[in-house]
Amino acid sequence: MLKPFAFLLCSVAIIFITSCANQVSPTGGEKDERPPHVVKSNPRNLTVNFSSDRINLTFDEYTQLADPAAQIFFSPALDGKPQYRLHGKTFSITHLGILNPNTTYSVSFGNAIKDLTEGNIMLNYQYVFSTGSYIDSFKIKGNVKDVNGKSSENLLVMLYSDLSDSAVAKHRPNYNARTDKDGNFAVDHVKTGIYKLVALNDLNFNLLYDGAGEAIAFFDSSITISDTTGFYKLTMFKPYGEKQKVISAESHQPGRILFSFFQPTQDIHVSNMSDKNATGFLEYSFARDTVTYWLNDLISDSIMLAVSDKNFSDTVMVRMKKANTSLHVSLPLFSVKTIINNFQQVASQPIVIQFSSPIAAINENKKIELLKDSLKQTVNRLEMVTDTISNKRFIAMHAIMEEKKKYTLIIPDSLFSDVYGRFNDSSLVSFSTLEKSELGNLNLKIAVADSSNLYFYEFRNKAGDLLGKHTLKTGTNNLVFTSMAPGNYYLRVIQDANRNNHWDTGDYWKHLQPEEIINYNGDISLRANWDIDIQMNISGLK
Incomplete structure (x- = not known):
């Protein structure tokens, strides 16, 4: 009789304890903000005479992978495609393929490895090994910005021991790195030598320059790497391309066609082959790679157009958007x-x-x-x-x-x-x-010390409206803008190497850098009844 009674007491106790536990909310602890940490690597990091076909990294916690094929990269690049696998707390890289002899390799992980609970990213970890008897220790640093001074993340920075121009299109680089969100890069563990330095927006991830569509930056001359102090600034640009062509010609509203061209155009001619008597009006975008064609034909279903410019001609058939009251498609009102x-x-x-x-x-x-x-x-x-x-x-x-x-x-x-x-x-x-007390005045002083290049300035308001544009002379240029409404204004100076009063992009194959755009980096904020003096010095190309 005692055993059933004891069992009953134990059951009641368990129910009581469970009930009490359910009534108490967990207090929790501090949020985990610590990223995964490598506690063991096999082969060990900084191994020399490396001969393995596998790399194992063991972490201090469970992790997750995020797009390793895009985030993890080897420098130099591998010939094949490595495989990535996560098992428990160990991450494995296999199928390394045939490695170059006497070469130092570095593996960067980007944002590929995160902890399982909070998604904290393992940053700034690099696995390095050498197939030779020592680890190369030289490095270079630098920064990549576009022509407007803006930075982009994950641009490809490459070093080539082959100094020929065609190297970027023929084979993969000897070393490569990626830019961070500020455009900074570091190419580590480089063998001493002479290299070509190139940056690329590698759209198809093949580590090759495929020309049209891929922005590129290059250092003007070869660089010698013999220490760790080199810092290089590169300007990324998108080239015009080799041949002009019409990318698209579309009609989205009656009587209007929008042309998109492969590269900027200077003086496009459009003739209506369907109606020789039809007239039209052309408008160019600022970059001159988009042209709007207004024509007085509102009834045709389609129109054949002949488009031409210097060293270029093409014909396009455009299906027109017609005015149709039943479909609620009409010509916008003239306002x-x-x-x-x-x-x-x-x-x-x-x-x-x-x-x-x-x-x-x-x-x-x-x-x-x-x-x-x-x-x-x-x-x-x-x-x-x-x-x-x-x-x-x-x-x-x-x-x-x-x-x-x-x-x-x-x-x-x-x-x-x-x-x-x-x-x-x-x-x-x-x-x-x-009245004058509600307005302000701007006194702009632009000093040009570079007599070897021609420059012009552009002055705009916050809305982007062009308030002033003129060629600058060598020496001091005093510009006065009076009775200006309070607000923010923007000033930039543009190099005009070919003296056409337009900004022009670069050409890698012709060793031409893009014309430099120098933005005034301070605030031009005008208040009522204020006079502001702005000074800008142009000493030459960066």
Whole structure:
């Protein structure tokens, strides 16, 4: 009788303990922020006379793999494709293939290895071995930025002992590394010698320069590696390519075709082979690799166009977007609007009028009127302005205005007609002018000490509108911008090596670096009733 009673007591006790435990919430501990740590490697890290076909790394905790084929890379690169396997706390790399004799290899892991619970990434660990009797210890460091000074992660940086230009296209590099998020790189464990230094946006991960589509950077001359102090700056650029071609020609709205070209164009000619009498209007993007073609044909299903430029010609068939009321596809309305910020205008600056489509004609029998109180002023001076940055159409309207006054602008109907033969509706805009105490002045001083190159400056507001552009002379250039609205402004100087007043990219095969773009790296923030002095020194190429 005692045994069943004892069993019953034990059961009750277990139920009681379990019940109590369920009523208490776990307090938990501090969040694990420690990445995995290698506690054992086989063969050992920094092994010489390496002959194994397998590398085993054992961690102090369970880990997970994240895209090892893309994240883990060998320098020099292996001929084959290694295999990656995770078993328990041990990570294995197998199928190393045939290794080069007397060569130091380094293995970097990127973001491939994380702990299992929190996803903490193992960073800055490198496994190194040599097939020879010693470990090479030389290294170089550097930085890669694009032409606008921006950095990218995981760009490929390569060293070649073959100094020929074709080496980057024919075979894999002797050593390689990847950039971090700031564009910095380090190529470690390099054998002393003379190398070609190249960086590449390797889109297909084949460690070769395939030309069009892949951005590239290169150091102008070969480099000699005999210590660990070398630091190299590279500028990444996307080349124009060898041959011009039309990438696409599409119609997304009636009467409008958008051309995309393989490289920038200077003077494209488009003729309508389907209708010799049809007329059109061309607009270039800022980079001049995209061109909008406005044409007055709104009914054709498709149009055959002949496109030509210097040393280039092509024909394209474009299926047109047609106006169709049943499908709710229509030509956008022809609109005219003024660009006046918060209904406030600087008295000394022109009023800007923006159009939704290109202007074909202005009716000289009609005038824009500007009213101040009961006084009426007729505006006679209209100046057409094109902004290739935003691909918009503008007219600058010059009028005599006083500070701190209220005005009403009257645009009569049918003053403007667009390329489709449509006329504008009448519009009325009321605004006030600012006084000098609400504005600021900018004094820009750009000193050019480099007499071997030509430069020009570009000055823009926060919206990207071009406020000034001009060639700079050698010496001091004083530029004054008065009565400017408060806000942020941007200044950059562009090298013009071929003196065409445009920025041009580089060409690896011709040993041409991209024309340098030098951005003013400080803040140009203008406040009301302020005068700001900005100085920029151009001493030559970086």
